[in-house]
Amino acid sequence: MNNSNFHIKPDGKNEFHFCPNCNSKNIKTITDIGTTHWICPDCDYDLYNNNAAAVGLFLIVENKLLVFSRVKEPQKSKLGIPGGFVNKGESLEEACIRECSEEIGIIPKEINYLCSFPNVYPYKTLVYSTCDAFFFTEYRGNSEEFLSSIKTLDGEAENCKLISLENLNSDDFAFESMRKAVAVLKKRLQK
Ligand SMILES: [Zn+2]
Numbered sequence: 001m002n003n004s005n006f007h008i009k010p011d012g013k014n015e016f017h018f019c020p021n022c023n024s025k026n027i028k029t030i031t032d033i034g035t036t037h038w039i040c041p042d043c044d045y046d047l048y049n050n051n052a053a054a055v056g057l058f059l060i061v062e063n064k065l066l067v068f069s070r071v072k073e074p075q076k077s078k079l080g081i082p083g084g085f086v087n088k089g090e091s092l093e094e095a096c097i098r099e100c101s102e103e104i105g106i107i108p109k110e111i112n113y114l115c116s117f118p119n120v121y122p123y124k125t126l127v128y129s130t131c132d133a134f135f136f137t138e139y140r141g142n143s144e145e146f147l148s149s150i151k152t153l154d155g156e157a158e159n160c161k162l163i164s165l166e167n168l169n170s171d172d173f174a175f176e177s178m179r180k181a182v183a184v185l186k187k188r189l190q191k
Pocket of ligand 1: 042
């Protein structure tokens with residue numbers, strides 16, 4: 001038996017077993033267009049499942065893109081780029097630079113906004129709806145120097161490598177938002 005108050009239904013929707021405020025089993029899941037919230041008729045608890053903000057960074061070195069294999073679930077071993085959730089109190093740009101620094105030990109000097117796409121991120125017993133904002137930056141240096149300066153300190157990335165844009169297969173990327181953003185990146189850099 002699952003004793004957790006929060007569970008994922010077969011259709012991928014999150015649901016509470018009982019009210020987190022008063023423990024009533026009468027809590028209702030309301031799914032409106034594009035959003036979910038939970039209402040408890042017994043104590044007036046009303047929680048919205050708002051989108052989480054997340055970021056991703058395309059790092060270009062000598063016309064090649066940095067990618068790595070994801071070490072952790074979800075989408076373990078699929079291709080990833082530096083990125084993650086935006087912390088409380090952070091801007092998108094700050095989160096992007098922090099995540100890049102944490103995951104590959106490189107602090108980008110200047111990042112440029114590219115595009116954003118919605119995404120679904122299943123993590124353990126929760127499914128997060130996110131809005132993923134993508135940035136890109138060009139590393140001024142050669143490939144060998146860049147690759148040798150990478151330090152995968154937080155254990156989220158392995159097999160860091162540079163792939164030329166024309167050889168990128170968007171199906172190899174971990175998330176739908178990333179696959180769409182790769183297409184936008186290719187167009188942007190061809191201009
Ligand atoms: Zn309640």
